[in-house]
Amino acid sequence: MALLPILRYPDPRLKTVATPVTQFDDALVKLTQDMAETMYDAPGVGLAATQIDVHKRIIVIDVTDDKSGLTVFINPEIIDASKECKVYEEGCLSVPGIYEKVERPGTVKVRAQNVKGEWFETDCDELLAVCIQHEIDHLNGKVFVEHLSQLKQTRIKTKIKKQEKLQTA
Ligand code: NI
Numbered sequence: 001m002a003l004l005p006i007l008r009y010p011d012p013r014l015k016t017v018a019t020p021v022t023q024f025d026d027a028l029v030k031l032t033q034d035m036a037e038t039m040y041d042a043p044g045v046g047l048a049a050t051q052i053d054v055h056k057r058i059i060v061i062d063v064t065d066d067k068s069g070l071t072v073f074i075n076p077e078i079i080d081a082s083k084e085c086k087v088y089e090e091g092c093l094s095v096p097g098i099y100e101k102v103e104r105p106g107t108v109k110v111r112a113q114n115v116k117g118e119w120f121e122t123d124c125d126e127l128l129a130v131c132i133q134h135e136i137d138h139l140n141g142k143v144f145v146e147h148l149s150q151l152k153q154t155r156i157k158t159k160i161k162k163q164e165k166l167q168t169a
Contacts, residue, residue, distance in 0.1 A: 004052040009095045018055045018139040024117035046131040048138030059135040063127045076112035081105035
């Protein structure tokens with residue numbers, strides 16, 4: 001297994017719309033294992049392939065505290081979402097150090113394939129609902145801060161530039 005470098009916002013490659021996975025082979029299994037290792041190492045609760053510059057519709061998520069709930073979602077689609085929305089303070093491995101409140105449907109039903117290509121459906125609530133919507137956004141070329149006002153996005157970009165200057169100084 002290997003740790004993969006994570007793209008940092010506002011890297012333009014994060015705007016790429018990922019294409020569907022059509023080949024369910026050993027390379028896909030290896031990629032999802034590397035993605036999981038990268039996510040756990042970060043540490044984070046979710047990672048979309050977009051974030052490691054692989055533009056395929058692949059997500060790994062584990063919202064448990066003890067790494068017991070790893071789920072791989074290939075070609076995920078939200079097939080139902082609650083009208084009721086919830087606000088959650090989100091963060092992202094591609095936007096380190098930034099946490100902002102985002103409003104999304106509180107529960108969603110997701111249809112996806114596993115690494116073998118078998119379809120499954122799952123009802124997501126709480127943190128899992130937030131996470132799967134956040135990661136599907138990545139596959140569609142959207143980072144969570146793009147749900148915020150332009151003013152907030154500009155402030156975040158300024159803050160990130162300052163952080164990068166400090167790191168390279
Ligand atoms: Ni993210």
